[in-house]
Amino acid sequence: MYSEKVMEHFTNPRNVGEIPDADGVGQVGNPVCGDIMRMYIKVRRGRIADIKFKTFGCGAAIATSSMVTELVKGKSVAEALEISNRTVAEALGGLPPHKMHCSNLAADALHRAIQDYLGKKKASGAEGRGARVGTRAGRPGRGGAAKQGRRWSGRRTGAQT
Amino acid sequence: MYSEKVMEHFTNPRNVGEIPDADGVGQVGNPVCGDIMRMYIKVRRGRIADIKFKTFGCGAAIATSSMVTELVKGKSVAEALEISNRTVAEALGGLPPHKMHCSNLAADALHRAIQDYLGKKKASGAEGRGARVGTRAGRPGRGGAAKQGRRWSGRRTGAQT
Amino acid sequence: MRRVYLDHAATTPVHPQVAKVAVQYMTETFGNPSSIHCFGREARQAVEGARATVASLIGAQPEEIYFTSGGTEADNLAIQGVALAAADGRGHIITSQVEHHAVLHTCEFLEKRGFDVTYLPVDGHGMVDPDQVARAIRKDTVLITVMLANNEVGTIQPIADIARLAREKGVPVHTDAVQAAGNIPVDVNRLGVDLMSLSSHKIYGPKGTGALYVRRGTRISPTVHGGAHERGLRAGTENVPGILAMAKASELAQAEMPQRMAHVARLRDRFLKGLMEKVPDVRLNGHPTARLPNNASVSVLYVEGESVLLNLDLQGIAASSGSACTSGRLEPSHVLVAMGIPHDISQGSLRFSFGRGNTEEDVDYVLEVLPSVIARLRAMSPLGPGKKQAGPAGGRAGAARGRG
Amino acid sequence: MRRVYLDHAATTPVHPQVAKVAVQYMTETFGNPSSIHCFGREARQAVEGARATVASLIGAQPEEIYFTSGGTEADNLAIQGVALAAADGRGHIITSQVEHHAVLHTCEFLEKRGFDVTYLPVDGHGMVDPDQVARAIRKDTVLITVMLANNEVGTIQPIADIARLAREKGVPVHTDAVQAAGNIPVDVNRLGVDLMSLSSHKIYGPKGTGALYVRRGTRISPTVHGGAHERGLRAGTENVPGILAMAKASELAQAEMPQRMAHVARLRDRFLKGLMEKVPDVRLNGHPTARLPNNASVSVLYVEGESVLLNLDLQGIAASSGSACTSGRLEPSHVLVAMGIPHDISQGSLRFSFGRGNTEEDVDYVLEVLPSVIARLRAMSPLGPGKKQAGPAGGRAGAARGRG
């Protein structure tokens, strides 16, 4: 089912954990889909200095989480934003078709973390804060996403959490 | 499929053959059905003194032909008329259900032969012959049946003979 | 590496004696039962003997057994066959939300063809309420189909009660006994059902053979057309080796049933006790007592099932999450959903199903491996006791894309 | 007693190598291909390998092969499946009068459900005229189904011509290749067909497994519903041992085809030559050249087939009259009737079908036994050369009763 590379990352995932004083935190997924990925990043001089993840999910979810952390470490924020879910899947030697859409979201989580970081930077810099009511910087899993105004497209997840 | 008794009669059929100067000849069946049975009888003092058959047909047809000749030999004409297809099947220890109607007609052939005999006796006795145009006594396979006015119930057998 | 197979609800290894029978009917008694010669008659006789053996497993008459290619075809034949035979090609069918897909998808197919279908809910143990069945019966109800034992959580349904109520209203009852027959005592007359699906490969027989029990007098039409095999209800050259093998498997199942049941129940209970002791936040799914003796379906909180299975697999242990038939898909099990289990919990559901070949050492090996697997994955998980899950605000861009 | 099996068109003994494969996948690689663990993945990989092997036998792509429970189910799936997928559940189907009952009875079933069916006649050799097929095509024709080789008389149909004409009008073509594939070279692309039925037990594989070839892009719906097996077209746990065994049988058939064809043709010709020399009034049925190499269908005048078969059987020789699937019934073969063979002649039809295990000694033994059997039965028969048959006037009382 899974490629050797996927199994290798699944068995020995890189960079598992949290970064308590992360510069950005991003989360995607929900238990209805089966996967939850949370990424923590530390940014130094515009580069991803450290990254860690926590994932609840299937083999693909864990392997893509691990892979994205490996791909991104040391990259500039701009370069990191160019890494797509597809890049990750390719780096893993491919994923089973039915896993491509559901469990291949680690890059999305990374992008959320970067947005969170950029948002916080902006906030701690000059601009106003009216748009960010109810979000507290640094609180895991909140942050950037709320700004997008995108929610759960009608799935009844609230009851399950 | 067949009982031992059926196979025994099929393998060693009794009374196969013709009686050239038969007192009565009766035939049933047609190749559409799959079986043709022809019975020849010799009657002496109201009893079946000799009987022979010729049969084109399946195992059941041959076995029932053989069995009926054995059952009837030495019996009075009246007793012979009481032997039914069912009696024959029972004497053989039963027949497969799908063979009961089609191949179990030996008693019918016997009855035809007896009718043929009785008809000829009558004819050679007193009564008129107007009803028997076209039949010659003693000609195998013709005779009694024509009198009944029963024909092929619409099956297209003529073309096949 | 030690290999421990704990997925007997998905399929079982063929019993060596059963395989021997299959080979005999492939290479020696290989005739076509429709042939009138000796080769054919030997095969015919063997098939009719097998019919009697399978009938005896469920207390039926031999003429009430129709061999099929498996449980799925038996379910289809029962439901489509009764529906086809129904007066005007329309009508109402009652089933439950926890049926196998062989039943559910057949019902959905008939729905598209004009039938009405009621999918009854279940309680938190996965149990159907017979009174709800009775209340759902309409004038035009042509069939009630409720499974005997659930393949995923092992819950045994109150079929005898359902059938009694159905009989009062003259509605025939089908039960999918694929997981039950051969594993627990099953009797068509004590249950009072009119149709029952069986499968060989769940009871140490080969895949590709099953049977449908049809009580005499039940109106049913064939769905596969051709020769007059199986008394006109199921065309196709009989799978003689499969049928004979299924009969052998049934015979062994019947003979060894008490021992097998005690054996798997003992292992299952040892496993559950050990697991609950060693791992916090594990819940048993399904009914606490009215369940198959070999089924241990559990939900392990804060981890996802597949990742557990993969880790177990890496250490030689085979188990399942949800039913094997749907594990290629990512939807959470419809059975656990119907039982009202929240998604984050049902995602961590695992099914361990024990068999005659398992030993206490197998169980102890799993109890050694599984807790550390769970611990490792929990350490990796953003969920956990006390931790509040991120909730909607963590929404992902891909949510609208569905799930593959 | 010597036993000589000359009924390979009815079924074949499983090749020992094939049986070995079946056992391996029953007892060792016994997993359910839907399971994600190692046991399941091994089974899945094996099934996909088997798919490629079977595909290669007929020049197809692996994804175009769907495993079924046999030839009958493949025929049903092809015809019912295409019909179901047709726009409004109605339409027109073209077939021939000499098809196997798996095709004919499926067409008759669809006729009852609102489809129109044209049953094309054949010539005296059992051959369909492609031009008649073309002329029969209507705007609403959804399928043409004509068999590749006839199971009874061995005639090989001009399927490539039929498919070419059908393609011009955009109508999909199904061919029942159960008797052909594995016994003669068959290529779906050279034939240009869209669907093709295969069966394992006619080529030294086990009963209970078959396959349907479906050209990519063909519109077809499932007829058995359940899990997402066979890419959604055929639900039910895969018959892994049967599928692997069918693949092994296909592989052997492909590898040994030239030798096998030459072998059976040589025996068949030796048999026919000897029979014609020794017994007067014997006619070959079917096409003189466009026929299966292993088929010798003959009509022996003045005797009835079953009585010959029984006598042969008593001496250990297995042959068939008409097709095995219908030999339990008394109707004269619909194939011979369609070919215009008079009933008294078709009643004496016999089919000898040769196989890889037969020898010249087998043929010589039959040539020793058969003439004396025929002579004995002819002596017992009221029919014969010169003798005029009694004809209608000999009518029997039971004629109106039908024939059981």
Ligand SMILES: Cc1ncc(COP(=O)(O)O)c(C=O)c1O
């Ligand atoms: C409850 C139930 N019904 C039906 C089936 C289908 O049977 P089969 O695998 O023989 O097609 C299964 C198993 O897959 C099952 O567990």
Ligand SMILES: Cc1ncc(COP(=O)(O)O)c(C=O)c1O
């Ligand atoms: C031409 C033809 N089609 C279909 C079938 C049916 O195949 P199966 O016996 O695998 O059901 C047969 C043989 O019985 C056959 O000869």
